[in-house]
Amino acid sequence: DSGVTQTPKHLITATGQRVTLRCSPRSGDLSVYWYQQSLDQGLQFLIQYYNGEERAKGNILERFSAQQFPDLHSELNLSSLELGDSALYFCASSPHPGGSDTQYFGPGTRLTVL
């Protein structure tokens, strides 16, 4: 158990809909990272927040957005969903703003878009 929690574990929705994925980092970790894992694209970094502020951006679509709240939990919002958005979405947390080797991954949310 990494200490990172993600909810929900599974999500099934329809094209065009909007969903929110939630992540609670390990106790004391200030950084939260979001990743997308799909069969054809592998594991892709989406975005990082550190202590409430956006810190780094990766291959995140404009239809996707995220935020980190004062209690340090983070939410990833996916809108106008398409079939290709079906994937595993992982959250990772780290105590540091730039700790690539100290990222602890959550169990993921499996999103299925029908």
Added chain:
Amino acid sequence: GQQLNQSPQSMFIQEGEDVSMNCTSSSIFNTWLWYKQDPGEGPVLLIALYKAGELTSNGRLTAQFGITRKDSFLNISASIPSDVGIYFCAGDTHFGNEKLTFGTGTRLTIIP
């Protein structure tokens, strides 16, 4: 998005055998990381490498940071059933850069 090339894509071995896999990139990396992902779970960090030529062990696992800084290798000795899973390499182009680039994964299966 960018990906690292990892090989082999899959391996079928018998318990007790040694395993080798590698990861190559067209770009130079300053940090190489190796992760293992079990079904239904997130990746777990196995080994982190910080210097070209560095050889680091973690139990039966040994990883090396290639001297060209464009590749890395992971070896698992005397494999056991719990080694089953998907192994990913990941690279970091800058020290402390958050933007990890992941490999395509090597799926390890142990044949009884």
